Ligand SMILES: NS(=O)(=O)c1cc(-c2ccccc2)cc(-c2ccccc2)c1
């Protein structure tokens with residue numbers, strides 16, 4: 001599709017010109033405010049299957065010009081939702097070296113350093129991701145808020161290869177690792193709401209699960225992610241750093257955010 005950016009003339013306030021859903025309802029991310037929350041005792045803990053990948057498996061680590069993403073095998077899935085949601089990819093949103101706050105979702109206006117999204121599609125109803133991406137029950141994304149703090153060995157499993165994908169459309173194969181280790185310890189405490197892709201085409205097709213507890217990465221790990229990548233191709237004369245790749249919080253309208261925990 002047409003190119004889009006996070007700032008400037010193709011920035012988020014212009015997305016709706018080429019991508020009408022970006023100007024529509026049920027958009028993501030949102031600011032998760034305490035007064036919006038409703039405890040829902042029927043929310044079951046997230047149960048995931050086959051997230052522990054063997055180093056004998058290869059994953060594709062890529063720079064798609066807007067984020068760093070890891071392709072995921074289709075045996076990985078969420079088993080606790082009304083339909084099976086099969087994993088497709090995971091990617092990140094982050095700030096910059098000068099502004100270490102780049103999460104998309106905020107909690108009571110607190111923006112975290114970065115955010116990971118593990119994207120799944122409803123494989124009970126749709127044969128592949130492309131058929132699911134624009135359906136209201138098509139996608140389920142797990143969101144993990146990331147703070148700068150303790151070193152995180154799980155993140156190192158892909159960060160150590162990041163200099164191989166500095167430029168747009170570069171990809172490398174990396175050994176599989178335990179993707180569960182990228183998630184917080186507690187999968188039973190989360191926020192839940194109906195929203196959208198946070199990038200164009202902004203389809204309102206995402207069941208969002210944002211875990212209550214953040215994970216940490218070290219300052220060096222954050223800088224590796226926030227300073228290593230470019231959104232421009234290798235051969236382009238003026239390299240464009242890839243950072244600040246987060247959309248601002250959107251209007252909640254009459255949406256309610258469900259929570260799985262009481263206090
Ligand atoms: N941020 S997100 O979770 O809403 C998201 C989901 C998907 C997505 C991925 C597979 C299937 C369907 C949707 C793709 C992106 C994306 C990020 C950077 C550049 C382009 C696209 C972002």
Ligand SMILES: [Zn+2]
Nearest residue numbers: 091093117198
């Ligand atoms: Zn995302």
